[in-house]
């Protein structure tokens with residue numbers, strides 16, 4: 424039998440959005456949201472990437488799969504926002520963005536869901552944000568954590584520039600670098616006492632379980 428993530432990829436590619444939502448809802452009865460993000464939906468999109476790369480699907484198929492995936496991630500977010508709206512973690516704030524020109528944002532959107540589930544206030548600014556606009560918003564909102572996402576190798580200079588500018592903010596927010604580049608490249612040089620390179624949501628969850636207070640304390 425096919426893996427679950429391949430079954431989901433097939434529903435994405437066939438544009439069967441209601442069935443994709445039902446598929447995820449059913450798994451949600453037995454698994455936490457983190458598992459669905461990390462072990463089902465992300466591998467489903469990576470599988471779509473392989474099919475695209477090997478010309479087994481067209482660009483239009485891949486766009487359809489992305490749109491359905493986006494819808495499923497939004498619906499998953501709704502399920503939890505309704506259930507857990509009382510879980511307000513004393514005003515902790517996270518701001519999330521993709522670097523300039525980056526268009527891949529589904530991972531960043533999952534990170535937004537992860538933090539909402541933890542009861543944080545989330546500002547999800549989406550992909551392709553120029554640095555000066557990012558800094559302006561960040562100075563006005565003063566988040567405790569800033570998450571940066573990038574997928575492609577040629578975004579590395581932008582990631583470095585964003586991380587460097589954010590590390591100069593006077594209240595010292597924690598800076599998370601995530602996205603496909605962290606799985607493909609060794610970004611050890613980027614790490615400092617307030618900059619963390621995070622390879623996925625399990626890593627992010629571990630970081631918060633092990634060093635959560637430390638991350639927030641610095642900014643208060």
Ligand code: B12
Nearest residue numbers: 468472476525526527528529530570572601602603623624
């Ligand atoms: C969907 C998709 C697109 C969509 C993106 C739409 C969208 N809304 O995101 C569109 C069509 C726009 C697109 C465009 C392109 N794409 Co594209 N795309 C993909 C695909 C199939 C899936 C991406 C995805 O959603 N993955 C699922 C998410 C959930 O995974 P993720 O981003 O890694 O996120 C996880 C973690 O990294 C983490 N995370 C992510 N961000 C952050 C941030 C923080 C702070 C933290 C803590 C964690 C975190 O959370 C997630 C869960 O763990 C990938 C295949 C792949 N292997 O990724 C190709 C892929 C990345 N794309 C590729 C390419 C080449 C392109 C284009 C250059 C194509 C072109 N010629 O135009 C353009 C570039 C666009 C740009 N300017 O950025 C290549 C890259 C190859 C390479 N050499 O690097 C890939 C690998 C496809 C392939 N196999 O060839 N793409």
